[in-house]
Amino acid sequence: METELISKKELLELTDISYGQLYRWKRKMLIPEDWFIRKSTFTGQETFFPREKILDRIGKIKNMKEGASLDELAEILSPNPSDLQIQRQDLLDKDIVSPVALDLYEQSFGKKTTCSFTNVLYMYLLDSLLRSGEISAEEGKIIINILDDHFASFQNGQCELIFIRKLGVSACLLSTIPNQIVFDNGTKIVTQLNIADTTEEFKTKLVNKGVTDGKTSEE
C-alpha cells in the first residue's frame, strides 16, 4: 500500500511552521521518528512525511499548543500508557465510557473505586467497539480478557487488535505492527483496530474532559 507523501518544504509552507519548530517537535517526540522518510531527489537528500498523518498531527499540535506545554503534548501523543488513576465515578460522570462497557468490564474483573489508565483504556476500546455495533457483549468479554492478559507485553503499546468470525464462531488476536496476516475466504474480519491510535484518541478525550491526574474529584 502506497501512502501519499509530502516533502518537508511543502509541509512547512502549507502549515506555516518553521524549521526550528519542526525540529523542536521532533526532539520532543511529538512527531514519531519513523514518519521521517529520507529520499534522494534531484536537489539532493530530502525528507518526506506520510501526508495525511503529519498534517493531522501538526494540526493537533497547533490546536493544543495554547493549553498545554510541549512536554504535556508529548505525553498525550505518545502511545505509551500513562500512570493516571481515574475515579470510577468520574468515568460515568464525565461520560468517558458508557455504563454498559463499565458493567461488562466489572463482570470480568470486579468493581474498583479507582481504575488505572490501562483498565480504562480497555473499557474505552470495548466501548467504541460496542458502539460500532460490530461485536456483541459476549464477544466484548473476549476482547477485554485478551487485552488484560497480553497488552502489557507489547512495547510502547504498539499493537493491533483483530477480531474475526467464521461460521458464527468468533476469535480475537493481538499482533505487532506492521504485520501481514491473511485469512481464508470463509473468515470475516470484523474489526481491525490500531491500539496506539486509539490510545492517543483516548488521551485527547481525557484532556478534553478535564481528567488530568488522579485528583479529578473535588473532595
Next chain:
Amino acid sequence: MEKQAKNDLRINGVGSSAGGSFDTVQINGKGEINGDVECNDLQINGLSTINGNIKAETFKVSGKSDIRGDIKSDTVMIDGKIDITGGVTATQVENRGMLGVAKDVSSEAFYSHGGFKIGGLLNADKIQIIIYAPCSTTDIGGEEIDIRTGGASGLREFLGSFFSGWPLETALSVETIEGDNIYLENTTAKVVRGNNIKIGPGCQIDVVEYKDTFEKENDSNIRVNESRKI
C-alpha cells in the same frame, strides 16, 4: 518527586562497578561500569568505560571515556574525549574536546569549541559551533545555527597533538543543514535550507535554498553552486 537518600559511587584509582542508582558517581583514575547508571551527578576525571545507558542530571567528562549505550542528561559537558555508541539527549551540551556520537544528538542548546563526529542528526534550537578540530555530522537541524572558524589559537595545535589520527583541517562537513537563521564559515555541505542564510569564508555548498534572505560574503574562498528562493 520524592527524594530518597542515595549512595555515592566513587572510584579512585582503579576499580569497577556493576552500575545502579546513585546520587554522585565520580571516577578519578581508571574505572569501568558494567550496567546502566542512573544518578544526579556523573563526573569522569581520567579514563573510563561504561557498558550501559546513562541517565543523569549533569554529566561531565574531563578525560577519556567510552560509553556503550545512550546518554540522557540535563547538561553534558565534554572537556576531553568521549565516544558514545548510542545517542545523546540533553538540554544543554557543551563540548570543549572531542565528541564522538554514533547516533543522534538532541538538545535545546549545543555549543562546541572543539571537534566532533556525529553519525546521525544534530538537532538543537540553538547551535553554536566554533571549529577547532574536524567536525562532521550527517545532518544539522534547528532554529539558530551559527558555525564559525576558531581563531588561530594554540588550542588547535594542542588538540592536534593528541588526535594524530584525525586529519587536521579545521572544517565542518555535513550533508544537509536546515534552520531558521543560519550563518556558516568553513563548512562543506550538499544542501543548506532556511529562512535567512548567510555564507561566510571557506564554505563549499552545492545548493542553498532560502525563504527570506540570502547573503554571500565577498570572499574568493566561497563556492555556492546554486542558490534559489523557495
